[in-house]
Amino acid sequence: MHPYDHARSSVKLHGGRWQDYFAYHHHFDSSKSTFCHFTHRALKHHTEGVAAAREIFGDHIDNSDGVSVSTETLGRQHLAEDCRILPSASDWVEGFEPPSWLPCLTPTIEDLVADDVRRFGGDAEIYHPLHDWFYQTKTWVDGPAWFLFRHHAFGVFQAEERFGPVLGAADRSAVPTRVVAERHIQRVLGRTPPASEFLRRIKGERWMLQATSPKKLGLD
Template identity: 40%
Template sequence: MADSYHHAVSSSRRWGGEPADYLAIHQWFDESKRITCDFRHRALRHHAEGIALCVDIFGPTITTSLGREVPTRWIAEQHVKEDFGRVSSFINWVRAIKPEPWMGRVAMTSEDLIAFARSGQPAGVTGPMTHNGLGSNPDGTQAGPEQDR
């Protein structure tokens, strides 16, 4: 759905009450549109772990304006299912992220930065980059942050 309000309208039709009863939860899910206003914003909260966090933040139930208690999990699952058709795990997002060398680095020295700018690899690392953004050492072992200096 395009807007949190439309999710809230859908919730009110499903469980009763007013859209305002549900709006805070749906706005929380879509808050990440402030970072990137395309589908990628969903990687932060639109998954099973995001649903669990939503319950932690908003509590196990909400009470609608009609006095009905509705499980927060139901509302959260509805939001994710309306956007995706199913509830997935965060691991599915992680698998889709293309690792870059900078993602695995704690800190780089000036020498590392210069070497990386020239070759695309951290200083002292040879061979192709691996799934975790590190290469291999000259002896064929995998380089780690503590090994590539």
């Protein structure tokens, strides 16, 4: 479904206006810009993605009726309406065929941070959260499929959404988040691939494309 329809469904469940929820649901569906295929949902449509969205939108959204709605509840709604189940990240990568160019060894976070300090200046604490965020997906799945979720060109923009346009104080010492994020990916993978290079390797399953319709939800 379109984010507008997910938002209207949220109104039916929690009140308020569709505008209260649109940005949240758009966040999940923005991955379609990387690959116009149902497998784009692998980037955010899972329980780990719901938790990650909480880091951006907070624990609750206050709608126009003054009701505080849990973002976890909204995320689970979105997943159920698009997949009919609540998949985990590991569900998406069953049968995933990793490309041969993925590295066997990766730099440590400490090495990546030290490189940024040398290149851009500032304190290590400016850069550490971003590199930790990229490596967070190691805990989501077993094997090399963890690169799929953030180590690509779309991941650069995901990082900017998460950390804002710059790292550090918003003055001369600030460094564009995109610059640091792309440098991270290049240091880890040797290049910055499009997300589609990973997504086309996902083995499609019926549950991945069983989105409901506005009509079935009683919205039309």
